[in-house]
Every structure is written in C-alpha cells, then in structure tokens.
Amino acid sequence: MLRFGEARDPSPGPGEALVRVRTCGVCYHDVLMRQGKYRDVRLPRIIGHEVAGEVACLGPDVSGLEVGDRVLVPTWLSCGVCAHCQERQNELCEAPGRMPGHDEDGGYAELMCAPATCLTRFPESIPWDQAAALPCAAATALEAVRGVAGVKPGDSVLVTGAGGGLGVHATQLSRLHGARVIASTTSKHKAQLLEDLGADHVICGPAEGLAKSVKALTGGTGVTVVIECVGTATFEASLRSLAAEGRMALIGAVSGDTVPIKPAVLVLKDLTISGCSRQARLTDVVDLVVSGSLRPIVSRTLGLNEAAEAHRLLESRESFGRIILQT
Ligand SMILES: [Zn+2]
Ligand SMILES: [Zn+2]
Structure with missing residues (x-):
C-alpha cells in the first residue's frame, strides 16, 4: 500500500549529505515493494532509489561537496567511511551495500540522506527529469x-x-x-x-x-x-x-x-x-549523456502525490522509457 503524507525531516550524520530530492525514477522494484514482495523490508518505508537532487546541507566531516551541487544518488550505497569509500572507489567497499528506498528511506520524498562519497555531481545541461533516469x-x-x-x-x-x-x-x-x-x-x-x-x-x-x-x-x-x-x-x-x-x-x-x-x-x-544487479559508475553514465552518446528517455513526469498513478502506468506497460516523480 502507498500512503502520501508528512514525514519527519532526516538530518545528516557524519560523512553524510542531506539531499533535496528534485526527481525520483519509478522502478518495477518499487511496485514489488508496494505489493509486499520483499520480506526483508521494515515498514513503514519511504521507497524510491533513483534520485536526482541538490545538496541541501552537509553533515560533519564532509569534503568535496557544496550546498547546491546537483547530484545523483546511486542505487546502492556504500559505507562512506572506509578507505575505499574515501577514495571514491565505492565498488570496492567491503561493508554490505544498502539500497535507498529498500533498506532505508529513499527518494519518494522531499529530503533524504546519503553518504557524501556516494554522490555523483552532474551538470545543468542534464535536466532534472532526465537525471532521474540515470542511477x-x-x-x-x-x-x-x-x-x-x-x-x-x-x-x-x-x-x-x-x-x-x-x-x-x-x-x-x-x-x-x-x-x-x-x-x-x-x-x-x-x-x-x-x-x-x-x-x-x-x-x-x-x-x-x-x-x-x-x-x-x-x-x-x-x-x-x-x-x-x-x-x-x-x-x-x-x-x-x-x-x-x-x-x-x-x-x-x-x-x-x-x-x-x-x-x-x-x-x-x-x-x-x-x-546483473550492479550499475556502471555514474560518472561514466553522466559522461555518455553529456557527450550526446546516450539519450535519457523519460515518458512522463508526475508529482510526488501522484505516485499511485505512476505505479498504475508502469504496471500497464503503456509508457515508453522511465516514469519520473517530481517534488
Ligand atoms: Zn530501479
Ligand atoms: Zn566503504
């Protein structure tokens, strides 16, 4: 079941950034979450793992990011604190990966937190709706x-x-x-x-x-x-x-x-x-889009309060490309 309502604002811990979500892609994973198909999920949960947003504020011990940066949140979050993560080699992190919107609250929201080292900056030439098709x-x-x-x-x-x-x-x-x-x-x-x-x-x-x-x-x-x-x-x-x-x-x-x-x-x-549950490096995906080699395809952009309609459209398989929610 999906419910639209108020939630408490999250606040970033050490090494984390607070992201103001601008857009979030709607994935079939979200439909299966709503249907209760995953037994490991603790409810209630803010779903959504395909997030593009702006850095709203930074927790302690964060460098290399500034408030206002346009960032993509990856589908899997690494720990953000180990030596590999500090070097931005997130794929080498030995801590278990966490999926936003599944293991912790995600992107069907105005705000979410993520380890700063996981975030990938992208330029203004990629519009918000297209950005959410990337992670x-x-x-x-x-x-x-x-x-x-x-x-x-x-x-x-x-x-x-x-x-x-x-x-x-x-x-x-x-x-x-x-x-x-x-x-x-x-x-x-x-x-x-x-x-x-x-x-x-x-x-x-x-x-x-x-x-x-x-x-x-x-x-x-x-x-x-x-x-x-x-x-x-x-x-x-x-x-x-x-x-x-x-x-x-x-x-x-x-x-x-x-x-x-x-x-x-x-x-x-x-x-x-x-x-294949992994994703390519988001910097590679951003480069392909910026160079014009890959066109992010978005079929519809709906409001956060229309998430139920977005799920209905996805399940009907009528739409071409990604359906996006916009805050
Ligand atoms: Zn997805
Ligand atoms: Zn790590």
Missing part, C-alpha cells in the same frame, strides 16, 4: 551491455522489454557498442520510437513468436547476446533466441517467479546466463 535505468543497462555481456562490434543483440526504462537505454547502448540490435516489445506504438533510438529491427508481439522471429532475422542462427529486461515472461523465448556460445544478461527479473529451464540446452549450446 538505475541507464546505469544498470550500461553495466549489463558493457560489463556483463561485453557487447562489441559484430554482436547481434536482442533487447526484450525494449520500450521500458531499462530497455530504451539497453537498446541505445548496444548500438553504441557496435552491435546490430533487435528490439522486442509487446506495444505496437513503441516500434517507431525504438527505431529512432537505433534499433535495426523491432519485433512487436507476445513471447510465443519471439524466438522464431529472431531466428528469421539472423539467418537461422540466433543472436549472440540477449539483454533480458523483462524476466520470466520472455526468459524461455530469450534462451531459444540465443546462438551457440550466446550470452544472456538478466536485469529485469526481480519478481521472484520461477522459469522452466532445460539444462541440456545450456550445455549443448555452451550458453552463459548472468544476472
């Missing part, structure tokens, strides 16, 4: 495409759920890394938009015919890479769409549902399936 949607897509799947020239990439928040960015990034891109969506009206983002082919329709269509577009061999942004509904079709020695990066399957797998298919075709 999760674009950064996860970049990690999956560049890091996990290692997409390179010569690859053919199938992106499932290509019209969603992850998919619109995975489509652009696969193309940027030199691949031929097949975008799959169930919504006909998204086909032209996906071609505009660089998809070489768009397959519209349910999962049933997907593998057959992919095979037809690849001379019967299948694709070398799948960026699986949907999860259970398309998983089997994605697996059947892979060529021998193909690799799948799985980024959209966080619902906890199960899928049938024939292990023999993995063995005989030498397939690799890798999950």
Whole structure:
C-alpha cells in the first residue's frame, strides 16, 4: 500500500549529505515493494532509489561537496567511511551495500540522506527529469551491455522489454557498442520510437513468436547476446533466441517467479546466463549523456502525490522509457 503524507525531516550524520530530492525514477522494484514482495523490508518505508537532487546541507566531516551541487544518488550505497569509500572507489567497499528506498528511506520524498562519497555531481545541461533516469535505468543497462555481456562490434543483440526504462537505454547502448540490435516489445506504438533510438529491427508481439522471429532475422542462427529486461515472461523465448556460445544478461527479473529451464540446452549450446544487479559508475553514465552518446528517455513526469498513478502506468506497460516523480 502507498500512503502520501508528512514525514519527519532526516538530518545528516557524519560523512553524510542531506539531499533535496528534485526527481525520483519509478522502478518495477518499487511496485514489488508496494505489493509486499520483499520480506526483508521494515515498514513503514519511504521507497524510491533513483534520485536526482541538490545538496541541501552537509553533515560533519564532509569534503568535496557544496550546498547546491546537483547530484545523483546511486542505487546502492556504500559505507562512506572506509578507505575505499574515501577514495571514491565505492565498488570496492567491503561493508554490505544498502539500497535507498529498500533498506532505508529513499527518494519518494522531499529530503533524504546519503553518504557524501556516494554522490555523483552532474551538470545543468542534464535536466532534472532526465537525471532521474540515470542511477538505475541507464546505469544498470550500461553495466549489463558493457560489463556483463561485453557487447562489441559484430554482436547481434536482442533487447526484450525494449520500450521500458531499462530497455530504451539497453537498446541505445548496444548500438553504441557496435552491435546490430533487435528490439522486442509487446506495444505496437513503441516500434517507431525504438527505431529512432537505433534499433535495426523491432519485433512487436507476445513471447510465443519471439524466438522464431529472431531466428528469421539472423539467418537461422540466433543472436549472440540477449539483454533480458523483462524476466520470466520472455526468459524461455530469450534462451531459444540465443546462438551457440550466446550470452544472456538478466536485469529485469526481480519478481521472484520461477522459469522452466532445460539444462541440456545450456550445455549443448555452451550458453552463459548472468544476472546483473550492479550499475556502471555514474560518472561514466553522466559522461555518455553529456557527450550526446546516450539519450535519457523519460515518458512522463508526475508529482510526488501522484505516485499511485505512476505505479498504475508502469504496471500497464503503456509508457515508453522511465516514469519520473517530481517534488
Ligand atoms: Zn530501479
Ligand atoms: Zn566503504
């Protein structure tokens, strides 16, 4: 259940910054949080982990940030105090990562706290609504495409759920890394938009015919890479769409549902399936946007008091790209 109301202002502890949230992306993770699908969550919880905002004030022992800086909050927070974090090598932090909006209060709010060393500054040339598409949607897509799947020239990439928040960015990034891109969506009206983002082919329709269509577009061999942004509904079709020695990066399957797998298919075709919950460095994502190589795609911007409508829109899968809440 979602409830809109007043909460006490948080105050930053040592090493933390208080961020005035300007925009927060709406992720399917938030829908699953609302539905009570995660048993490790303590309620009540302010959800939201895709935050762009301004530094409102600094706690003790913070350097390198100033009040008014435009910052992105990452999807995973490191401790902020160990030697790695002090060097801004947050990914090397050995403390367990905490997800804002899940393990602690997050971005469906006007204010939130985060370790200052986790925050990434970004320039005014990136508008607030687009900025909120970067910490999760674009950064996860970049990690999956560049890091996990290692997409390179010569690859053919199938992106499932290509019209969603992850998919619109995975489509652009696969193309940027030199691949031929097949975008799959169930919504006909998204086909032209996906071609505009660089998809070489768009397959519209349910999962049933997907593998057959992919095979037809690849001379019967299948694709070398799948960026699986949907999860259970398309998983089997994605697996059947892979060529021998193909690799799948799985980024959209966080619902906890199960899928049938024939292990023999993995063995005989030498397939690799890798999950990816990590995000690329936000400085890399910001650089791609500033240089014009990546367009953050936002479908709708709604008020914080319209979060329920944002969830309804996300669940209907009508929207193209990320839905954003604005404070
Ligand atoms: Zn997210
Ligand atoms: Zn640390």
